[in-house]
Structure formats: C-alpha cells, structure tokens
Amino acid sequence: GESVGLHLPTLSVQEGDNSIINCAYSNSASDYFIWYKQESGKGPQFIIDIRSNMDKRQGQRVTVLLNKTVKHLSLQIAATQPGDSAVYFCAVASGGSYIPTFGRGTSLIVHP
Amino acid sequence: DVKVTQSSRYLVKRTGEKVFLECVQDMDHENMFWYRQDPGLGLRLIYFSYDVKMKEKGDIPEGYSVSREKKERFSLILESASTNQTSMYLCASSFVIGGNEQYFGPGTRLTVT
Numbered sequence: 001g002e003s004v005g006l007h008l009p010t011l012s013v014q015e016g017d018n019s020i021i022n023c024a025y026s027n028s029a030s031d032y033f034i035w036y037k038q039e040s041g042k043g044p045q046f047i048i049d050i051r052s053n054m055d056k057r058q059g060q061r062v063t064v065l066l067n068k069t070v071k072h073l074s075l076q077i078a079a080t081q082p083g084d085s086a087v088y089f090c091a092v093a094s095g096g097s098y099i100p101t102f103g104r105g106t107s108l109i110v111h112p
Numbered sequence: 113d114v115k116v117t118q119s120s121r122y123l124v125k126r127t128g129e130k131v132f133l134e135c136v137q138d139m140d141h142e143n144m145f146w147y148r149q150d151p152g153l154g155l156r157l158i159y160f161s162y163d164v165k166m167k168e169k170g171d172i173p174e175g176y177s178v179s180r181e182k183k184e185r186f187s188l189i190l191e192s193a194s195t196n197q198t199s200m201y202l203c204a205s206s207f208v209i210g211g212n213e214q215y216f217g218p219g220t221r222l223t224v225t
Contacts (some may be wrong), residue, residue, distance in 0.1 A: 009152075034213050043116070043202050043216030044155075089154065091214075098143050098162075098206055099170075100214070104154035 002027040004092050004103040012109045019077040021106045023090035028071065030094040035064060035075045038087045038105070047075070085110045116217035118203050124223045131190040133220050135203030142208035144186035146178060149200040161186055162208055193224045
C-alpha cells in the first residue's frame with residue numbers, strides 16, 4: 001500500500017518569508033496529489049492539487065512541485081502571512097482511486 | 113460552495129453509551145467518508161460509502177458501524193463507546209470519479225469518559 005510521510009512535523013517562519021513544506025510518498029503508481037490546510041478548530045480545506053502528468057502547478061501564492069523520480073512533492077507558500085498558520089497535509093491517490101492516503105501533517109507557525 | 117455539516121462540534125459521552133455522529137453534504141456527492149484524527153497519527157479512514165446503502169471498511173473499522181440511507185447523509189455509530197474512541201471525527205465527501213478532492217466538515221470532538 002501507499003505510505004505518505006512529511007519531512008518536518010513543525011515549520012516556523014517569519015512573516016513575509018517563503019515557506020516550503022515537503023512530502024514523500026512510496027507508490028510509484030500514485031497519480032493524484034493534493035494539499036490541504038487545516039486551521040485550528042476546522043476541518044481540512046483543499047488548497048491545490050496536481051496530477052502526475054505535471055511537474056508544477058501554481059495557485060494564488062502557492063505552488064506545488066512534483067518530482068516523480070524521487071517520489072517527492074512540495075508546497076511552496078510565497079510571502080507567508082499569519083493567516084497561513086495551520087497544519088498542512090499532503091494526500092496521495094493512485095489508479096483513479098477516490099480514497100487518498102494522508103500524511104501526518106506539518107504545523108506551520110508564522111511569526112510576525 | 114460545497115457544504116459538509118456535522119451534527120455536533122463537541123460531544124461528551126459515557127463509556128458504554130451508543131453514539132451517533134451525523135454528516136450531511138449538499139453537493140450530490142456519491143462518496144462519503146468518516147475519518148478520525150489523533151495527534152501524531154494524521155487522518156485515519158474508518159469507513160466510506162460510494163453509494164446509498166453501500167459501505168466499505170477503511171483502515172480502522174473496529175468498534176464502529178455506519179449507515180447511509182440517503183445520498184446526502186452518512187452516519188457513524190459507536191455501538192458501545194470506549195475511552196480509546198475519544199478523538200476528533202471528520203466527515204468528508206467527494207465525487208465518485210477518482211482524482212477529485214474531498215470536502216471536509218468542521219469535525220466533531222468526541223470525549224468518552
């Protein structure tokens with residue numbers, strides 16, 4: 001089965017810096033990758049996704065990079081703001097499955 | 113906007129009680145899921161359903177059951193609550209076609225004493 005891991009359980013950054021949250025997965029057949037943000041007291045919220053036919057996808061202040069060779073993806077947040085403080089989860093699915101495997105989450109702490 | 117609602121934000125129950133957690137989604141999604149979330153363990157799938165009256169076990173189904181009588185509603189049942197079921201419970205829904213994100217409810221914080 002799939003296993004999904006995050007490199008750091010906690011990441012502290014200064015307001016205005018760029019943040020990078022990393023995620024590794026094990027199944028080379030994985031083809032759909034999602035990042036979620038979970039604020040305190042709320043359920044996870046979709047941020048951005050990427051499919052295996054792409055290496056990079058950009059949203060508003062966020063970029064997801066996918067490296068299929070080393071089975072690694074990252075979420076980059078530009079000009080991090082206090083409102084970005086949350087737990088970030090990557091989720092990975094394969095073979096058209098609608099059931100993703102979640103990583104354990106990285107807590108992003110933004111210092112003013 | 114997709115909305116997934118859960119019947120309670122906080123619940124306190126006693127050991128041995130039967131507990132019902134309700135989830136409703138308004139996007140006509142085929143799939144619905146129940147997860148529990150514990151510190152350091154991430155999200156673990158308890159049960160999911162891909163259609164009315166259909167259910168499949170997830171990774172940790174023991175001690176739980178589910179019911180899906182209507183497409184928009186998915187219930188999680190703890191037949192006899194135990195203290196190790198104290199957790200945050202999250203409901204989610206998605207379209208049946210793979211490669212689509214899940215939409216989550218706000219969660220129910222259940223404490224079993």
